[in-house]
Amino acid sequence: MRDSRETSLTKAFVCGHPIKHSRSPKIHNYWLRNFELHGHYEAVDVEPGNFAGFISALKSGESGYVGGNVTIPHKERAFHLADLPDDLAKELGAANTLYMDRGQLCATNTDGYGFLSNLDEQAPGWDDTRNIAVVFGAGGASRAIVQAVRNRGFREIHVLNRTVGRAQELADLFGPRIHAGPIDALVERMAGANLFVNTTSLGMDDSGAFDIDFTPMAESGLVTDIVYVPLMTPFLSQAKQQGRRVADGLGMLLHQAVPGFEKWFGKRPEVTAALRSLIVDDLGSH
Secondary structure, three states, X not given: OOOHHHOOOEEEEEEEOOOOOOOHHHHHHHHHHHHOOOEEEEEEEOOHHHHHHHHHHHHXXXXXXEEEEEOOOXXXXXXXXXXXXXXXHHHHOOOOEEEEEOOEEEEEOOHHHHHHHHHHXXXXXXXXXXXXXXXXXXXXXXXXXXXXXXXXXXXXXXXXOXXXXXXXXXXXXXXOOEEEEOHHHHHHHOOOOOEEEEOOOOOHHHOOOOOOOOOOXXXXXXXXXXXXXXXXXXXXXXXXXXXXXXXXXXXXXXXXHHHHHHHHHOOOOOOOHHHHHHHHHHHHOO
């Protein structure tokens, strides 16, 4: 029997509102060309009021999609509307990757996978010592980061946020190894830290960042940022000047795309230097 992929176009999507600046189509269509697959991945702007209908059409097959990615502001609703969310999505209460399997809509969240895979690639050995991690910010983006770092086995994870109540919500959700604190506890909590992660938008487009002293960290400590515009954010620049290893956030975007592509198109892609260069060039053109 011939594989249906040989005769019909396999379609996947990324949906959000707004969505026009998403780089996901460039990533997935690059892989489709490399594998010479008869497929297409496209961005779809779906307003919140239309999201349930969009998911209904996906489940029924009416939309023609085999699955796709979900971004702001739909991740929580995607989780609730899925038939079979996995354990990662259940704990987060949010999904960024959807796929149909035997007539049911499955959901997962690959943000944590992308985050860890990026660090593994850019800074091998970064987790040799898993004592203390400091996560700066407690917004939606921080949830998958805290979950991933906890699952990697860090002994203590300190979530620092302007509103301590938001950080405490993460501590309550992810267990006793998570500790909430205010931003002014940063110096104290950085002592001996093996990992610092900025999950806020501070530093995006070189705005809003402030000075941080990274020297209390362990000498082998790693500083990373989920912001990738610019690639070398103010926080990363400061850390590098202070002798700490750094990893930019672009790889998280690239690596989180891998599991979904494999689900939809049947091939497991690789994050290569050529793909990274393609996206860096695209970022520079905007």
